[in-house]
Amino acid sequence: MKHPDKVVGFNGSLDELIDSIGNLRYDVLAKLLEKLADNIVMQAKGDEKRDNAQLAKRLYAHSETLYKAAEEMEKIWKLCEPYMNVDKK
């Protein structure tokens, strides 16, 4: 798999990208971190299949950190949620 060094379809700078992502509502940010963790797990599986054991192990461990970060963000969201006007579908 080729890892690009830029976000495909985004022409701004990294700082601009971070501004957009970082400003997302915390529950959305939590979901984004969780999906990022899922993506890292997928990469870890791929490397495991290719016998890159050390890399796979590191990626799995990193995905855990991201899952934890996602939940931390979710807890932050829970604190803010009552004070925000959120449409409940």
Place this chain on the structure above:
Amino acid sequence: MKLESKIKQTIQKYKLCNKREKVIVAVSGGKDSTVTAYLLKKFGYNVEAFHIDLKIGKYSEKCLGAVKELCSDLDIKLHIYDMKKEMGSGMCYLRTAIQAKSGKTKLKNCAICGVIKKWILNKTARKLKASKLATGHNLDDEAQTFLMNIFKGSPQLSANTGPISRNISDKKFIPRIKPLFYVAENDVREYSKKKKLPVVYEKCPCAIDSYRIQVRKFLNTLPTKEKQNIMKNFDKISGKIQKVKNTRIEYCEVCGEPARKNICKKCELVGV
């Protein structure tokens, strides 16, 4: 069918359960617990399923989906334990917090998860008024556990090993049964594929670097017959182990659940 008759034989020989009592099957979405639930239902036992939603991203979503599909297909009542709702955190979060607290003596992922899941399973099975709690442990799992206990110099920990939990008799402890005790993992995998059961075959993303994984890798180099021999030899010496160790049950001072010491392992871990 060979696998089915082997499991039937185990159930009958060790009197794992009868058709009047309620059996809760702990289903994870993996092949072993799925086959356990499928066969107990097929054999006509009074089965209900229990799933712990660990909340580990997409992996947990897939597992939950598989379990729901299985229970809907087989008309099995499903109980779901949502870790975030019930314990305030998903397994990843809870575990990393425990690991951070434990400092130097870093506990392995699967060890922590195992303790917490066992605690939830017993408590819930009792709440659901189950007579037995069935798990999908297979021959490979048991051979791993037996060897791990020996390697760690604690063969007495195997005293309760068997198709049904031995040496523990307490009103708050729901006896655990393992119908797949004598069935090799590969046979379970083949069977689940043949029956096209809804199964998540991928491993848990957090199952990294545990002692069990190392032992599993070693055991996977052996043919099934050798694994069967390990358990046959265990059967030979298990009587002696039971004489040495008779598990005394106490109640945890914090949560009131059955424990070997005055504080149960789960409460010791989460540090309440």
